[in-house]
Amino acid sequence: MKPLKVAIFAGEVSGDHLAGALMAAMNRARGIRWRGVGGDTMLGEGLAPVFAMEAIEVNGFDAIVKRLPHLLARIREAADAVIADPPDVLVIVDAPEFTHRVARRVRRALPHLPIVDFVSPTVWAWRPGRARAMRAYVDLVLALFPFEPAVHAKLGGPACVYVGHPLFEAMQRPAPPSGEALLVLPGSRRGEIERLMPVFGQAAAAAAGEREIQVLAVPHRRAQIEALAADWPVAPRIVSGPNAKAETFGAARAALAASGTVTLELAAARVPMVVAYRLDGIGRLIKALHPVLPIVKAPSMVLTNIVIGRNEIPAFLDDEGTPEALAAALRPLLADEAARMAQQATFDAFHGAMAVDGSPGENAARAILDFLAARSG
Known part of the structure; x- marks a missing residue:
């Protein structure tokens, strides 16, 4: 041949x-x-x-x-x-x-x-x-x-x-991790990190209680994340490097994440999550025009929700994602077994669809x- x-x-x-x-x-x-x-x-x-x-x-x-x-x-x-x-x-x-x-x-x-x-x-x-x-x-x-x-x-x-999907293949787990930390994932782009870190810091401090807060930092943004985390009410542990994702996912009880492909990885690894995003100026203009000129068609900004066809993972866009709202959504995932099991059922459906x-x-x-x-x- x-x-x-x-x-x-x-x-x-x-x-x-x-x-x-x-x-x-x-x-x-x-x-x-x-x-x-x-x-x-x-x-x-x-x-x-x-x-x-x-x-x-x-x-x-x-x-x-x-x-x-x-x-x-x-x-x-x-x-x-x-x-x-x-x-x-x-x-x-x-x-x-x-x-x-x-x-x-x-x-x-x-x-x-x-x-x-x-x-x-x-x-x-x-x-x-x-x-x-x-x-x-x-x-x-x-x-x-x-x-x-x-x-x-x-x-x-x-x-x-x-x-x-290769990210699902790489991160999927049959059972949820057994860690106790609150994991924060503020994104990988300079602008989104700058917009999300202050509100994520306040929300994490209000929700974590005595739990450790870990921040997963992409290596080329670590210095920016460290500088912004210096103003947080509770000092987090910042983790980066080649094995950082596996380490932090395994140590997490729940996660507060920026919208993006990392939410797919969290679902594959069965880490309960709350998702948020803060728009830039162009994004806010598109949002304002949406009622009369619908440009964005996605039913959710969380890939897991789109895959299963239901909005089960809490998601907060722009001003909806106040520190108080994010903390209120996170607390049950840290302490309430019923809320945690509900997300695990969502992950079951997600795994079934992605397999x-x-x-x-x-x-x-x-x-x-x-x-x-x-x-x-």
Whole structure:
């Protein structure tokens, strides 16, 4: 069997890890010749790079504007590399601002080339029209959440297959942790940390009682978190490093978390939680316009709630999340077994919905190979 030629493009570190797991599984199944853009994980699986992934990594809107001519040139370079040496399939991995633009250019030049998108854009949360638009240049979506195939079908998007979520796979536990600390997770972005740390500090101090308060800090934000925690009524223990997540999750009785993918990890690890978020100026403008111009479509800002279809995890958006409201929601999760068991029942439903046979990388590889076999007849 001659090697399969696969072009694969990722635009950020998380996509590199996803793509690396996919590549490893496909390499075990058959011979592959890889070409595209990725990071160290993908390079380790045999990727021949068109250019280094660092060439397209940017942080923040201002950086995108400043580097726009450079980024557009890299998009053209990536697409031209595929067009010049057509593969058997093009796989784009997350980072839609980069990868979807590459896919659109390739589809115009090679209309019959199969294109697979690994990670659905959040069409279920905002800009749902993107799903139908994707049909013009994507043939198959590999989804990380079990509700996404139905969403794409409803919105007129491409064929979509649920393959599992690597963060759920990595963090899932059959039973809740046995720790006693109150865990605080203020996020990973500078702005959200600045907005959440003061209110989280007051809420944690009011709810914790004699319990230890631990703060999980991403390493590159530790100094900022330490500076903001200095003003808390009760001094927390700040934890960061390669094993920090496993350590703090295992020591937690309950968590106060910023909205984001960490709430998925908490649910996978069965840590009872309260979730909050404080909007920036643009977010508040969108919220104010929502009654007349609904932009955000998500039924909840907590991924666990979306997966199970019920708003069971307490969530507080913006000014709703006062220290008093957060503390009142946290206290039962620290002391009331009935409240704790109610969240464990929620986690049971979540685990049931997220479960897959095999790993996400293996399932994604199988889906691509089956898709290509079906197309070839």
